[in-house]
Amino acid sequence: MTETLMSYEEALGSYDPALGLEVHVELNTNSKMFCGCPTEFGAEPNTQVCPTCLGLPGAMPVVNGKAVESAIRIGLALNCEIAEWCRFARKNYFYPDMPKNFQTSQYDEPIAFDGWMDVVVEGPDGEPETFRVEIERAHMEEDTGKSLHVGGSTGRIHGADHSLVDYNRAGIPLIEIVTRPIRGAGGRAPEIAKAYVAQLRDLIVALGVSDARMDQGSIRADVNLSLAPAGSDVLGTRTETKNVNSLRSVERAVRYEVQRHAAILSSGRSILQETRHWHEDTGITTSGREKSDAEDYRYFPEPDLVPVAPSREWVEELRGTLPENPTARRARLQAEWGFSDLDMRDTVGAGALGLVEETVAAGAAPQAARKWWLGELARRANEAGVDLVDLSITPADVARVQALVDDKTVNDKLARQVIEGVLAGEGTPDEVVASRGLAVVSDEDALSAAVDKAIADNPDVADKIRDGKVAAAGALIGAVMKEMRGQADAGRVRELVLEKLS
Amino acid sequence: MSDIRQTAAQMAAALAAGEVTSVQLTQAALDRIAAVDGQVHAFLHVDAAGALEQAAASDARRAGGTALSPLDGVPIAVKDALTTTGMPTTCGSKILEGWVPPYDATVVRRLREAGLPILGKTNMDEFAMGSSTEHSAYGPTRNPWDLDRIPGGSGGGSAAAVAAYEAPLAIGTDTGGSIRQPGAVTGTVGVKPTYGGVSRYGLVALANSLDQAGPVTRTVLDSAMLHDVIGGHDPLDSTSIDQEWPSFADAAREGAGGDLSGVKVGVITELSGEGWQPGVMTRFQESVDLMVKAGAEVVEVSCPSFVHAMAAYYLILPAEASSNLAKFDAMRYGLRVWPEGDAPSAEEVMRATRDAGFGDEVKRRIILGTYALSSGYYDAYYGQAQKVRTLISRDFEAAFEQVDVLVSPTAPTTAFKLGEKLDDPLAMYLNDLATIPANLAGVPGISLPNGLAAEDGLPSGLQILAPALADDRLYRIGAALETLHEREWGGPLLAQAPALVEQTEGETR
Amino acid sequence: MPDSAARVEITRDEVAHLAMLARIDLSDAELDHLAPQLTVILESVASIQGVAGDDVPPTSHALPLTNVFRNDVVTPGLTPEQALSGAPEVEQQRFSVPRILGDEQ
Ligand SMILES: [Mg+2]
Numbered sequence A: 001m002t003e004t005l006m007s008y009e010e011a012l013g014s015y016d017p018a019l020g021l022e023v024h025v026e027l028n029t030n031s032k033m034f035c036g037c038p039t040e041f042g043a044e045p046n047t048q049v050c051p052t053c054l055g056l057p058g059a060m061p062v063v064n065g066k067a068v069e070s071a072i073r074i075g076l077a078l079n080c081e082i083a084e085w086c087r088f089a090r091k092n093y094f095y096p097d098m099p100k101n102f103q104t105s106q107y108d109e110p111i112a113f114d115g116w117m118d119v120v121v122e123g124p125d126g127e128p129e130t131f132r133v134e135i136e137r138a139h140m141e142e143d144t145g146k147s148l149h150v151g152g153s154t155g156r157i158h159g160a161d162h163s164l165v166d167y168n169r170a171g172i173p174l175i176e177i178v179t180r181p182i183r184g185a186g187g188r189a190p191e192i193a194k195a196y197v198a199q200l201r202d203l204i205v206a207l208g209v210s211d212a213r214m215d216q217g218s219i220r221a222d223v224n225l226s227l228a229p230a231g232s233d234v235l236g237t238r239t240e241t242k243n244v245n246s247l248r249s250v251e252r253a254v255r256y257e258v259q260r261h262a263a264i265l266s267s268g269r270s271i272l273q274e275t276r277h278w279h280e281d282t283g284i285t286t287s288g289r290e291k292s293d294a295e296d297y298r299y300f301p302e303p304d305l306v307p308v309a310p311s312r313e314w315v316e317e318l319r320g321t322l323p324e325n326p327t328a329r330r331a332r333l334q335a336e337w338g339f340s341d342l343d344m345r346d347t348v349g350a351g352a353l354g355l356v357e358e359t360v361a362a363g364a365a366p367q368a369a370r371k372w373w374l375g376e377l378a379r380r381a382n383e384a385g386v387d388l389v390d391l392s393i394t395p396a397d398v399a400r401v402q403a404l405v406d407d408k409t410v411n412d413k414l415a416r417q418v419i420e421g422v423l424a425g426e427g428t429p430d431e432v433v434a435s436r437g438l439a440v441v442s443d444e445d446a447l448s449a450a451v452d453k454a455i456a457d458n459p460d461v462a463d464k465i466r467d468g469k470v471a472a473a474g475a476l477i478g479a480v481m482k483e484m485r486g487q488a489d490a491g492r493v494r495e496l497v498l499e500k501l502s
Numbered sequence B: 001m002s003d004i005r006q007t008a009a010q011m012a013a014a015l016a017a018g019e020v021t022s023v024q025l026t027q028a029a030l031d032r033i034a035a036v037d038g039q040v041h042a043f044l045h046v047d048a049a050g051a052l053e054q055a056a057a058s059d060a061r062r063a064g065g066t067a068l069s070p071l072d073g074v075p076i077a078v079k080d081a082l083t084t085t086g087m088p089t090t091c092g093s094k095i096l097e098g099w100v101p102p103y104d105a106t107v108v109r110r111l112r113e114a115g116l117p118i119l120g121k122t123n124m125d126e127f128a129m130g131s132s133t134e135h136s137a138y139g140p141t142r143n144p145w146d147l148d149r150i151p152g153g154s155g156g157g158s159a160a161a162v163a164a165y166e167a168p169l170a171i172g173t174d175t176g177g178s179i180r181q182p183g184a185v186t187g188t189v190g191v192k193p194t195y196g197g198v199s200r201y202g203l204v205a206l207a208n209s210l211d212q213a214g215p216v217t218r219t220v221l222d223s224a225m226l227h228d229v230i231g232g233h234d235p236l237d238s239t240s241i242d243q244e245w246p247s248f249a250d251a252a253r254e255g256a257g258g259d260l261s262g263v264k265v266g267v268i269t270e271l272s273g274e275g276w277q278p279g280v281m282t283r284f285q286e287s288v289d290l291m292v293k294a295g296a297e298v299v300e301v302s303c304p305s306f307v308h309a310m311a312a313y314y315l316i317l318p319a320e321a322s323s324n325l326a327k328f329d330a331m332r333y334g335l336r337v338w339p340e341g342d343a344p345s346a347e348e349v350m351r352a353t354r355d356a357g358f359g360d361e362v363k364r365r366i367i368l369g370t371y372a373l374s375s376g377y378y379d380a381y382y383g384q385a386q387k388v389r390t391l392i393s394r395d396f397e398a399a400f401e402q403v404d405v406l407v408s409p410t411a412p413t414t415a416f417k418l419g420e421k422l423d424d425p426l427a428m429y430l431n432d433l434a435t436i437p438a439n440l441a442g443v444p445g446i447s448l449p450n451g452l453a454a455e456d457g458l459p460s461g462l463q464i465l466a467p468a469l470a471d472d473r474l475y476r477i478g479a480a481l482e483t484l485h486e487r488e489w490g491g492p493l494l495a496q497a498p499a500l501v502e503q504t505e506g507e508t509r
Numbered sequence C: 001m002p003d004s005a006a007r008v009e010i011t012r013d014e015v016a017h018l019a020m021l022a023r024i025d026l027s028d029a030e031l032d033h034l035a036p037q038l039t040v041i042l043e044s045v046a047s048i049q050g051v052a053g054d055d056v057p058p059t060s061h062a063l064p065l066t067n068v069f070r071n072d073v074v075t076p077g078l079t080p081e082q083a084l085s086g087a088p089e090v091e092q093q094r095f096s097v098p099r100i101l102g103d104e105q
């Protein structure tokens, strides 16, 4: 079904969006939330399971202390209060990928609550501006299994004949971070949503508590959106868009839902309270489950677990392990790198702050690191429809590519081929240079011979240069580079041409 | 030669003295099962080959001088609510028919590690919901004292197996009295340990905050020895108590002299009166007098909130059970029923399976529990019930400031006739009136044989309750009272039970 | 139980709704006899309302343990064969289940 959309500008003329973000972070603990099963991504199906995470009759959960520690550190990094006493609760609903038919989660007693995060976005005047996102809560829970839908044409749930369930993911620790409704974002709602998730991910990376791979689902965002008539305080009916699994999708999904809601409301119809599914490929949301009154999770305290009561000493000890706060970190890095406000905003906006930082740490000059991530790599991420961090190249690889340029092993053009090779899984930059034979030819005899050949093949051009028309050298340099299949230092070729023809 | 009427402690002594082998003891138990279980139906599954193999291994160990525990080689029966590798675990339900778990419950693992051959799995009310074992999907167990009567429940199978000399020892589970009440009506001993004293890992949960596994035996000392084997901290159960426990067998041996001087005993006012069978009350009063004669100081203690225990229990239990039993959905194990119609969905298969696989009482409690937890009712029901729990705990605390232990009859009546209360859930629930408060507060309790009620000649039980963690008092005082009783009766109460007619294969009752 | 019971009733429609939540396909006959039975039970337990005031804290655990944690170490679990041993149907080392309607939560 194709939805009618209102243009984004028109929608914002009549309505104020209210945003809410629920982000699930899969922790990178060795073992699961309530059992000792491993948490490796991509293992053979049902090889990382035990009676507890399979929900076998009689099995019982035991809390992973490291997961509690990570939850507290995330809470503290989000400026939250840490509960002095809290419990796990059962969220009861039936679904085949959930082994016990209840999720062990937290309900009215989350481990962390009442926090905030300042996100940096572009202000109305184009200058960077800080926007405070309030955090309602961060709580601990467990992931579900994964279903493979068989028999349908698309591999999707609809039209499938039956499904195959793998419970390796069931029981992996999740921290669910929920914002308060974000009001007053106006037309910047999509940008703020994206910036929030990007910064949250940076924070998670800095804390070292998750692989933070959106493409592998270790960070998953649900986007709640409602529209209120411009100037009104009354929130409209909200929809909850699931499966928003990249930063660019966060932005696109918010924009799409604003336009869809506005079209429905302006035609006098009302919004259905429902979950929506985001489709990365087509850039639209489709209707999911209706959130009716029948939804009744019958929460109650998990009787198989005892309360979590983190001592204040422990909390303060964990506070001491927190990375620098994001605002201070940005200011410090900007000063260290000598970036302009604009450079800095673009770097943060692209979700590349951490990547640039790591690339610099690996030895690259800050501007060079920025150039790679915001130029060539951004272009390739965009082509592939993934986020920068999800590209299969590490900051250390990027720093090495730059080092190869700096020592003239490769030129700019070859460097891009090196990157292509690394992204294609051909190995490290040095391995790609070797296997693709990309190193610049530095053999002076070979270069000299190639220059002589170009002069002999282009006598007219050679004459012009001899007559002092140095600009004509470009044609000979081109011929040499072609002969050398690009693997020559163009600057050295130019020197040789001019030497020989002077 | 082996004598199935020996106590487990006697069997253990005979094994140690080399007078008997574990294979002989185990074979004798299996023979008795073959001879009487057609009538009693205490077992859902008998693992003769497995038990004999374990017995032979025990004999080999003993010959090598490396017995694993005092009970190494003494056979045991396990309630079908505990997971066992190599044997099905059905919880008395069709929905788990034939399910063989890929793991052992911690209690079962400890039995194996202590060298006890496991004879098989005993019958129970479906998912332990009931007080008569009539709610088993596989047919009721019968009381060895009168085959037309109930053996109590939910652990009627374990109690009947022990009372019928089919096993010297058994494991039961007690959520509101399912060890103690069957003990009372079959003339056997049953102990519900302090909550957290015995691991629940592998005990298929009925109501997690109330469930506790414990010994089912013919004597106090046997229970104590078994408790020593199965108890103690288990890191797989977060509610397990992490402390060293004293030897309960030592406590039972200390008490066996029959001296109660210096012991302060409280009689609970609220657990008597209307609805209590006169013959049960008479025997109870006689036992109280016996304790006084043996030196105990007896006072009456009021626990006013106990009158609300039943209501709290029948809200907490169904609520937790409704959530626990959600996992039986035809997706990963157990029964799968396909409803009529083209390509039914997972949800339709779940609904059809749960309708076909659960019995009436289970459905009744799931619906009740779903109601008690649903939005709008939670505070009025589940929330209130949890507060009443606090009041009951406070009553216990106040009582135990005055006395060392509390006593009451274990159940208000002797065993009733099969079918008599099946259609009256409320009447059925009243059987657990005296046993429920201990589960709500987590304190330990024991039921001892307490003589036969005059009006029907059937066994009654006496319950002793102790403060949390003071399980040793149950054994010390229980063993003393047992000694005093047996002096009066001239032997164990079970010796007065009518003999079961042993049948050879092929015969039916 | 005391007879201060509040007037409570579970209607047939409510039982049907609860059965839907609990995923039990109750027949008409079951609905008919369950509703009055549940009403009787509920009437008897409803006495609990008002027994404990706001000053009484609820007890969810009989013993006041807190902070029972496991170290973050991998322990042996089940083999896929063991994990799938009870499954009604298996395909591609996964649990085969009927087609799923509706979405993940
Ligand atoms: Mg959640």
Ligand SMILES: [Zn+2]
Binding pocket: A032, A035, A036, A037, A048, A049, A050, A051, A052, A053, A054, A171, C077
């Ligand atoms: Zn596991």
